[in-house]
Amino acid sequence: MRYIENDTEYEVSELICLKCFNRWIGVYPSELPLKDIECKCGKVGYVIKTGQTLPDVDVKKFEQDPRYQNMIKMWGRKVAIEKYKSFILGQ
Numbered sequence: 538m539r540y541i542e543n544d545t546e547y548e549v550s551e552l553i554c555l556k557c558f559n560r561w562i563g564v565y566p567s568e569l570p571l572k573d574i575e576c577k578c579g580k581v582g583y584v585i586k587t588g589q590t591l592p593d594v595d596v597k598k599f600e601q602d603p604r605y606q607n608m609i610k611m612w613g614r615k616v617a618i619e620k621y622k623s624f625i626l627g628q
């Protein structure tokens with residue numbers, strides 16, 4: 538999944554760290570090479586995409602839903618969408 542914000546294209550993918558096997562839903566600029574993404578274990582260069590298909594998220598609907606306004610205020614749009622997607626995936 539991709540989305541555009543402030544002229545930057547972001548990629549939303551399930552990522553896995555080959556060092557510690559942590560999985561998470563990453564939101565990162567499409568231009569950023571995966572080898573430059575840092576895992577929470579502190580290692581850089583071990584992150585790959587799992588290829589997991591993510592359910593479609595209607596971002597517009599999410600943003601307009603009053604229940605999620607606090608999330609967007611608290612974390613900002615990008616992080617809120619990431620957390621929303623993680624929630625949908627049950628992580």
Ligand SMILES: [Zn+2]
Pocket residue numbers: 554555556557558559576577578579580
């Ligand atoms: Zn790791």
